[in-house]
Amino acid sequence: xxxxxxxxxxxxxxxxxxxxxxxxxxxxxxxxxxxxxxxxxxxxxxxxxxxxxxxxxxxxxxxxxxxxxxxxxxxxxxxxxxxxxxxxxx
Numbered sequence: 001x002x003x004x005x006x007x008x009x010x011x012x013x014x015x016x017x018x019x020x021x022x023x024x025x026x027x028x029x030x031x032x033x034x035x036x037x038x039x040x041x042x043x044x045x046x047x048x049x050x051x052x053x054x055x056x057x058x059x060x061x062x063x064x065x066x067x068x069x070x071x072x073x074x075x076x077x078x079x080x081x082x083x084x085x086x087x088x089x090x
Contacts (some may be wrong), residue, residue, distance in 0.1 A: 002033075003031050003032050003033045004032045004056050004057060005032070005033045005035065005053065005054055005055050005056050005057075006027055006032050006033070006034050006035065006037045006056070006057045006058070006059060007037065007046070007049060007050045007053060007055035007057070007058045007059070007060075008020055008023065008024045008027070008030060008033045008034055008035065008037070008058075008059045008060075009036070009038075009041045009046045009049070009058070009059075009061070010038065010039045010040070010041060010043075010047065010060070010061045011038040011041055011042075011043065011061065012040070012041070012055065016061070016062075017038070017039055017061065019061065020059070020061045021036075023059060024036050024059075025061075026066060028064050031070075035049070035053045037039050037049055042090045043078070044079055046060060047079045047080055047083070048056070
C-alpha cells in the first residue's frame with residue numbers, strides 16, 4: 001500500500017510556518033508522503049500544486065488578510081469549484 005500524499009502549505013503572506021513544519025514532520029513520521037510548498041502561496045498555486053503532485057489531502061495554514069494579502073481558505077474552495085465549470089480560476 002502506497003503512503004497517503006499530503007500537500008502542506010502556508011497560504012498568503014503568513015510567515016509563521018513553524019507549526020506547519022512540525023505537523024509535516026509528524027505526518028512523515030506516521031508514514032505519509034509530504035509535499036511542502038513553504039510560504040507565500042496563493043490559493044491558485046496551492047490547488048495547482050495539489051493537482052500536479054496528485055495529493056490526496058491538503059493541510060493549509062491560512063491567514064485571512066494578513067498584511068493585506070486577502071487570501072483565505074474560502075478562496076481555495078472557489079478555485080476548486082471553478083476547475084470543472086470552465087470559469088477562470090481567480
